[in-house]
Amino acid sequence: MEKIVPFLWFNDKAEEAARFYCSVFRDAKIVETRHYGDAGPRAKGSVLSVTFELFGREFVALNGGPHYTFTPAISFFVSCETQEEVDACWNKLLDGGKPLQCGWITDKFGVTWQIVPKLLGEMLHDENAERSARVMRAMFKMVKLDIAGLERAYEES
Numbered sequence: 001m002e003k004i005v006p007f008l009w010f011n012d013k014a015e016e017a018a019r020f021y022c023s024v025f026r027d028a029k030i031v032e033t034r035h036y037g038d039a040g041p042r043a044k045g046s047v048l049s050v051t052f053e054l055f056g057r058e059f060v061a062l063n064g065g066p067h068y069t070f071t072p073a074i075s076f077f078v079s080c081e082t083q084e085e086v087d088a089c090w091n092k093l094l095d096g097g098k099p100l101q102c103g104w105i106t107d108k109f110g111v112t113w114q115i116v117p118k119l120l121g122e123m124l125h126d127e128n129a130e131r132s133a134r135v136m137r138a139m140f141k142m143v144k145l146d147i148a149g150l151e152r153a154y155e156e157s
Contacts, residue, residue: 001051001058002057002058005058005059005060006057006058006059006060006076007059007060007062008059008060008061008062008070008111009062009064009067009068010061010062010063010064010109011063011064011065011066012063012065013063013109014047014049014050014061014062014063015033015047015050015061015063016109017050017061017109017111018030018050018052018059018061020107020108020109021052021054021059022052022054023092024089024092024093025054025055025078025089027053027054027055027056028052028053028054028055029052029053030050030051030052031051031052031053031058032050032051033047033049033050033051034047034048034049034050034051035047035048036048041065042063042065046063047063048062048063049061049062049063069110070106070109070110070111070112071112072100072104072106072112074112075104075111075112075113075114076111076112076113076114077113077114077116078113078114078115078116079116079117079118079121080115080116080117080118081117081118082117082147083117083146083147083148086103086115086116086117086144086145086147087144089113089115090105090115090144093105093107093113093115095108096108099143099144100112100143101140101142101143102114102139102140102142102143102145103115103116103120103139103142103143103144103145105144115144115145116145117145117147117150119147119150119151120135120139120145120150123135123150123151123154124136124139126154131154134153134154134156135150135153135154137153138150138152138153
């Protein structure tokens with residue numbers, strides 16, 4: 001196990017969420033599923049936790065009960081190389097989810113993701129302040145990020 005691992009608390013959907021995330025991202029897999037024993041507090045044999053990997057990073061999903069829920073204050077940033085990758089991740093996470101603004105989306109389990117083209121960071125940190133400002137203004141008008149639209153804003157004169 002890695003030294004620091006994102007640990008996601010679900011009421012009772014840890015296994016479903018882990019399988020969903022593994023279907024969204026390439027290079028993903030379920031590593032281990034653990035079950036409650038006699039000590040409970042859930043029924044013996046029901047899923048306690050699922051360890052899964054996304055792009056080689058370990059995550060743990062726990063069925064811990066209804067005590068806690070997710071907020072967008074914590075999100076997962078996904079850097080995408082192409083518009084096709086942005087679209088694929090976005091469209092899969094949108095299944096039962098809710099689009100937010102600027103590439104943010106909350107999935108059907110309440111976990112928030114940022115689906116962002118890698119190019120955006122480069123454009124926002126351009127030495128030309130006006131170029132980066134145009135890109136920022138364009139981004140704020142978008143829900144799902146559109147590379148062509150960001151590039152148009154960047155290249156305007």
